[in-house]
Amino acid sequence: MRKNIVAGNWKMNTTLQDAQALISEIVHMVQDEVTGSAVEVVVCPPFPFLTAVGKQLPEGSRFHLGAQNCHQKESGAFTGEVSARMLQSMGAEYVILGHSERRQYFQEDDELLSQKLKAALAAGLRPIFCVGESLETREADETFSFIEKQLKDGLFHLSNEEFDQVVIAYEPIWAIGTGKTATSAQAQEVHAFIREQIARAYDAEAALNTSILYGGSANAQNARELFSQPDVDGGLIGGASLKSRDFTEIIKSF
Numbered sequence: 489m490r491k492n493i494v495a496g497n498w499k500m501n502t503t504l505q506d507a508q509a510l511i512s513e514i515v516h517m518v519q520d521e522v523t524g525s526a527v528e529v530v531v532c533p534p535f536p537f538l539t540a541v542g543k544q545l546p547e548g549s550r551f552h553l554g555a556q557n558c559h560q561k562e563s564g565a566f567t568g569e570v571s572a573r574m575l576q577s578m579g580a581e582y583v584i585l586g587h588s589e590r591r592q593y594f595q596e597d598d599e600l601l602s603q604k605l606k607a608a609l610a611a612g613l614r615p616i617f618c619v620g621e622s623l624e625t626r627e628a629d630e631t632f633s634f635i636e637k638q639l640k641d642g643l644f645h646l647s648n649e650e651f652d653q654v655v656i657a658y659e660p661i662w663a664i665g666t667g668k669t670a671t672s673a674q675a676q677e678v679h680a681f682i683r684e685q686i687a688r689a690y691d692a693e694a695a696l697n698t699s700i701l702y703g704g705s706a707n708a709q710n711a712r713e714l715f716s717q718p719d720v721d722g723g724l725i726g727g728a729s730l731k732s733r734d735f736t737e738i739i740k741s742f
């Protein structure tokens with residue numbers, strides 16, 4: 489089901505105490521200030537803080553818990569890894585997969601991401617699958633073919649029923665953590681293209697029903713303009729999700 493979603497990716501930030509203070513502030517501000525709109529809020533703290541943060545999310549509210557990654561195997565001798573089932577058992581409903589930082593620093597390729605997607609879905613998690621081009625790719629005018637390939641090779645092997653559970657995030661690498669946001673027109677153009685690709689791979693209904701989030705230097709100042717685009721269904725927020733006031737303002741931008 490297509491929904492408006494604002495997700496906060498805390499990346500490798502906060503201590504347990506910071507995380508608890510941050511989520512407490514966010515929950516209070518959002519509950520006091522966001523009354524009408526149907527936006528769903530997903531918070532993705534680091535693995536060790538999932539339970540603590542999850543406990544602070546009011547039940548039955550707009551808040552949902554997400555993780556930033558999972559391992560592709562169900563269980564076993566993989567020292568230091570975290571399975572999708574573990575995340576689900578801690579209350580996570582979402583998991584970010586295919587983030588450019590995972591692709592770049594941890595060599596996650598389409599084949600591995602395909603396995604992670606299957607593992608997440610099998611455990612009942614909803615993947616937030618990230619795609620996005622580098623500056624080099626954009627400047628070479630290859631953005632669309634690059635994203636088409638990421639979708640085809642990483643995501644479109646899923647069945648219709650599996651794909652129903654997926655949220656897509658368009659995160660141009662050149663916009664992540666750089667303060668250089670895509671313009672709303674640039675975001676809309678790529679989001680519309682992604683929707684078209686979904687219609688081709690599945691059908692028009694699947695395309696209409698998929699939430700597509702924008703990520704990359706989204707903030708309290710530019711969120712309203714980005715979210716006003718017809719194919720932008722919300723945001724995947726990095727830096728600004730670590731500041732309760734900024735994150736709340738972004739949520740209020742719908």
Ligand SMILES: O=C(CO)COP(=O)(O)O
Pocket residue numbers: 497587659663664665666667703704705706724725726727728
């Ligand atoms: O990578 C991001 C979210 O996953 C975006 O990060 P920034 O909002 O810090 O640019």
